[in-house]
Amino acid sequence: MYLHWPTAILSDDLVGDGSSRHGGGLIADLRQLGNVAVRNRARVLSPNETLARRIRARLRRHLLRLGFQTDADGNLQRPADSKASVRSLHRLQRLERLRENELFLRRCASGLLPSFADGTDISPTAMEAYIELVKPDTMQSDLFRMASLLWSVPVSRGYGRRLRFLVWDKQNEKLMGLIALGDPPFNQGARDGHIQWSSSDREDRLIHLMDAFILGAIPPYNKLLGGKLVASLVRSQEIVNAFRARYRNSVGLISKKTKHPSLVAVTTSSALGRSSVYNRLTLAGTKYFEPIGFTGGWGHFHVPRDLFEDMRRYLALHGHTYPRGYEFGDGPNWRLRTIRAALDMLGFRADLLRHGVNREVFICWMADNSRDILRGVSRRPKYHSLLAASDISRLARERWIVPRAARDASYAEWSRDEILGPLDWRGVERSYASEQPIEA
Numbered sequence: 001m002y003l004h005w006p007t008a009i010l011s012d013d014l015v016g017d018g019s020s021r022h023g024g025g026l027i028a029d030l031r032q033l034g035n036v037a038v039r040n041r042a043r044v045l046s047p048n049e050t051l052a053r054r055i056r057a058r059l060r061r062h063l064l065r066l067g068f069q070t071d072a073d074g075n076l077q078r079p080a081d082s083k084a085s086v087r088s089l090h091r092l093q094r095l096e097r098l099r100e101n102e103l104f105l106r107r108c109a110s111g112l113l114p115s116f117a118d119g120t121d122i123s124p125t126a127m128e129a130y131i132e133l134v135k136p137d138t139m140q141s142d143l144f145r146m147a148s149l150l151w152s153v154p155v156s157r158g159y160g161r162r163l164r165f166l167v168w169d170k171q172n173e174k175l176m177g178l179i180a181l182g183d184p185p186f187n188q189g190a191r192d193g194h195i196q197w198s199s200s201d202r203e204d205r206l207i208h209l210m211d212a213f214i215l216g217a218i219p220p221y222n223k224l225l226g227g228k229l230v231a232s233l234v235r236s237q238e239i240v241n242a243f244r245a246r247y248r249n250s251v252g253l254i255s256k257k258t259k260h261p262s263l264v265a266v267t268t269s270s271a272l273g274r275s276s277v278y279n280r281l282t283l284a285g286t287k288y289f290e291p292i293g294f295t296g297g298w299g300h301f302h303v304p305r306d307l308f309e310d311m312r313r314y315l316a317l318h319g320h321t322y323p324r325g326y327e328f329g330d331g332p333n334w335r336l337r338t339i340r341a342a343l344d345m346l347g348f349r350a351d352l353l354r355h356g357v358n359r360e361v362f363i364c365w366m367a368d369n370s371r372d373i374l375r376g377v378s379r380r381p382k383y384h385s386l387l388a389a390s391d392i393s394r395l396a397r398e399r400w401i402v403p404r405a406a407r408d409a410s411y412a413e414w415s416r417d418e419i420l421g422p423l424d425w426r427g428v429e430r431s432y433a434s435e436q437p438i439e440a
Contacts (some may be wrong), residue, residue, distance in 0.1 A: 007220075122169070235286075239366075
C-alpha cells in the first residue's frame with residue numbers, strides 16, 4: 001500500500017530506532033518515488049492532537065525566549081525583579097504590535113509627524129495643556145494610534161466603555177500625551193479591598209468607575225515630567241463632562257435598563273511595578289492619585305495573539321463555550337479564562353498565567369464624596385474641588401515642569417524625527433538583539 005506522507009505525524013512521534021511511540025511497529029524505508037511505503041500503519045494524529053502539540057511546543061519556546069527560567073523541577077520562573085526585566089518580558093509583544101501596525105505607519109506616519117514637538121518648540125513657562133476627545137475614523141484617531149505605539153510596554157486596547165483623549169500644548173499645538181479610559185477589571189483585590197466592597201456592592205456600583213489603561217506623556221514632554229501633568233488631568237472637569245455626555249443615559253446590554261452612572265473614581269496601574277509618576281501626585285493640597293496596593297501578578301501579556309487564537313481553536317474543537325468571543329461584562333477576564341481553560345486541557349498548570357509582574361495600583365477620587373457613593377452611602381456626586389484642565393496645567397507647570405527644565409535642558413535637543421525610530425520594528429528588533437540578556 002502506498003500513502004502520501006501524513007503531515008500530521010510529527011518528528012517526536014518516533015524514537016531513535018525508528019519504532020513508533022504509539023505502538024505502530026517499524027516504519028519502512030523511505031523511497032524517493034513521490035510516495036512512501038509504510039509496512040505497518042502509523043497512527044495519524046487528528047487535527048485536535050496536531051494543534052495541541054503545536055500549542056505546547058510554541059508556548060514553551062515562547063516563554064523561554066521571553067527570559068523565563070526553569071527550576072530543578074522544570075517549572076517556569078520569571079527573570080529578575082527589575083524594570084529592565086519587565087521591559088524584557090514585553091519585547092516580543094511589542095514587536096508583534098509594531099509588525100501589526102507596519103502598513104498603517106507607512107501610510108500615515110509622515111503626515112502625522114508634524115503634530116509631534118521638537119524640543120525647540122517648547123517654552124516650559126508658557127506650557128498650557130488642553131484635552132481633546134478622540135472620535136473614530138479621524139486624523140486624531142490615527143494620531144492617538146501612532147502615539148500609543150511609543151510605549152515600551154505595549155498598551156491595552158481597552159474593554160467595554162471607552163473614552164480616548166489627546167492632550168495638546170496650547171502654546172504650539174503639539175501633542176503632549178494620551179489619556180484612555182475604559183471599563184475596569186471586574187475583579188481587582190486591591191481596589192475592592194480599599195473601597196470595602198462586597199461582591200454585590202461591586203456588581204451594583206462598578207459602573208461609576210473607569211480604568212485609565214493608557215496614561216502618559218510622549219517625547220519630549222516626558223523629559224519635563226509631563227507624565228505627572230497628563231496624569232493629573234484625569235481629575236478634571238473636562239473628563240467628567242465627557243463621561244457624562246457619553247454615558248449618563250446608557251442602557252445596559254444585559255439588563256436593558258437605563259443607567260445613570262457618574263464618574264467618581266478612576267484607577268490605573270504602573271506597567272513597571274512601582275511608579276514614580278503617580279506617587280505623591282498632589283497639587284494645591286489635593287491628591288490626584290494615591291496608591292492602594294498591588295496586582296497579584298496574573299495576566300496574559302506573555303501569550304502572543306496568534307498563540308491565543310490557536311488556543312481558541314483548540315477549545316472550539318472540544319466544544320468549549322469560551323472561544324465564541326468576548327461577552328459584555330467579561331472584559332480582560334474573558335481572555336484570562338480562555339487561556340486558563342486551554343492550559344488546563346493541554347496539561348499545563350494554570351499558574352503559567354502568573355507572570356510575576358506585581359503592578360502598583362492607584363486610584364483617583366474624582367468627586368469629594370466618591371467613597372460614599374461607591375459604598376452606597378450617597379447617590380449624588382459633589383465635584384466642588386474639581387478643576388478645569390487649564391488650572392491643573394498651571395499648577396503642574398509651576399510645580400514640576402519649570403523646575404525640571406531648569407535642572408535638565410536636554411528636552412531642547414529632541415527632534416521629532418526621533419519618534420520614528422521606536423516605531424520601526426526592524427530597528428527595534430536589532431536593538432533588542434544587541435542588548436545583554438537580563439540575569440535572573
